[in-house]
Amino acid sequence: MPISNLLFGQVVIKERVKVEPKIENKQSNLRKESLHLLELKLTWSGNSDVCLTGQLYKRDYSNPALDVVLFASGGSASLSSNVFDGMYSYSIGFSNINSSGRVASLKIEIYRDNVLIETINSTGKIQRTWGIFWVKAPPCASHACDDNYIYQPPTFEVNGNYPNGYNNFNHCDDSKKPQGYFYVFLNDIETAFEPFTLDVCYNSNRDKWQIKVDNNIKIRAITDICINNLGSNVITKIEEVDNISKELICDALVAIKGYKKYPVSQSMGFANFDFTEIFWAHELAHQTEFETEMIPVALSYSNFNKNLALFNLSCNDENDINDVKEEANELFNNALEKLLEQLRIEVHFRYPSNNPGRTLKNEKQNHLKVQYLVDKYEIRIKKRMKELNINCYK
Ligand SMILES: [Zn+2]
Numbered sequence: 001m002p003i004s005n006l007l008f009g010q011v012v013i014k015e016r017v018k019v020e021p022k023i024e025n026k027q028s029n030l031r032k033e034s035l036h037l038l039e040l041k042l043t044w045s046g047n048s049d050v051c052l053t054g055q056l057y058k059r060d061y062s063n064p065a066l067d068v069v070l071f072a073s074g075g076s077a078s079l080s081s082n083v084f085d086g087m088y089s090y091s092i093g094f095s096n097i098n099s100s101g102r103v104a105s106l107k108i109e110i111y112r113d114n115v116l117i118e119t120i121n122s123t124g125k126i127q128r129t130w131g132i133f134w135v136k137a138p139p140c141a142s143h144a145c146d147d148n149y150i151y152q153p154p155t156f157e158v159n160g161n162y163p164n165g166y167n168n169f170n171h172c173d174d175s176k177k178p179q180g181y182f183y184v185f186l187n188d189i190e191t192a193f194e195p196f197t198l199d200v201c202y203n204s205n206r207d208k209w210q211i212k213v214d215n216n217i218k219i220r221a222i223t224d225i226c227i228n229n230l231g232s233n234v235i236t237k238i239e240e241v242d243n244i245s246k247e248l249i250c251d252a253l254v255a256i257k258g259y260k261k262y263p264v265s266q267s268m269g270f271a272n273f274d275f276t277e278i279f280w281a282h283e284l285a286h287q288t289e290f291e292t293e294m295i296p297v298a299l300s301y302s303n304f305n306k307n308l309a310l311f312n313l314s315c316n317d318e319n320d321i322n323d324v325k326e327e328a329n330e331l332f333n334n335a336l337e338k339l340l341e342q343l344r345i346e347v348h349f350r351y352p353s354n355n356p357g358r359t360l361k362n363e364k365q366n367h368l369k370v371q372y373l374v375d376k377y378e379i380r381i382k383k384r385m386k387e388l389n390i391n392c393y394k
Helices: 140-143 238-243 250-259 276-301 304-309 321-350 368-388
Strands: 013-019 034-044 054-060 065-069 075-084 087-091 102-114 115-124 129-137 153-159 180-184 198-203 207-213 214-224
Touching: 075 087, 129 180, 140 198, 153 276, 180 276, 198 321, 207 321, 214 276, 238 368, 250 368, 276 304, 276 321, 276 368
Parallel strands: 013 129, 153 214
Antiparallel strands: 034 075, 034 102, 054 065, 054 087, 087 129, 102 115, 180 214, 198 207
């Protein structure tokens, strides 16, 4: 019997399989047409008296040459070739030596660049099946990361330029009437962090979405001086020491010596002096400690980078960029919440509220930059004494 007689006379389309990317990319894809490795893997089986033969076609409509693979018996076969972006179709027919329409099962797997993009399972009286599908960059590829983009977890810095009263916080009004303070907003994400951009991009080499976030995220803080709590002798910069009157210069000398300790002590019976540059140095030392010591500890204890590494989506998991962004945002905010929690713990650890005395070390008055300024002012005051020809020690 010639083999042509074995073919089903009437082709019955048992199943029409249409394979397309789940979600067509609505944005224009500016990437150039690219070459892909396309592979169709076919596995079939049937009853023992069912002999299957099949043809597998690949057709590129822009180039209608056909690749035909013939195989003689049941089992598996595959066709692979390099193809450009475009629409392709396959057509597979089955014939049966003894009688038509025997039950068979068929599995077609379509791989694009070694990534399985579709699996089609058919069972039944399969006689002929065909499908159309697109071979083009996966929908995620239009959101591809720049070639040189490498994910880096962000670093954190303090922006202490927020003024007294920002977000209804004004420590100057406290009963202690401080001359200055450093306060960092750690209560919630919205007030703690300045706006930053969080984006996602698709790394096609790894078939993973990646988080793209600003290199540096700023934490809001108030580092400020309480102008209203200062006395009548305010020295804002060292040159102003040269204007101190002879009546007050000895009081200024007593005052600057009080700056060597914390709390800055004021001697009874002497005029008070507020050297605001020194206050600034003190508060900035708090800010620096927060940035260079407390943030790294909190990043580590909150597992910040590890929490971000949990972001692990492939294009198959998710190909709608808005959904990916939403997931990235959720994960990132979660990591920020944990970071804030550890920062609050760190603040309470270093500045226990039940220890109002606070150690000199914690209070930064002995910080090198602070004491350097105290010495500088003391020297300038002594120079002024000389100018005025006044001996404060007699
Ligand atoms: Zn302090």
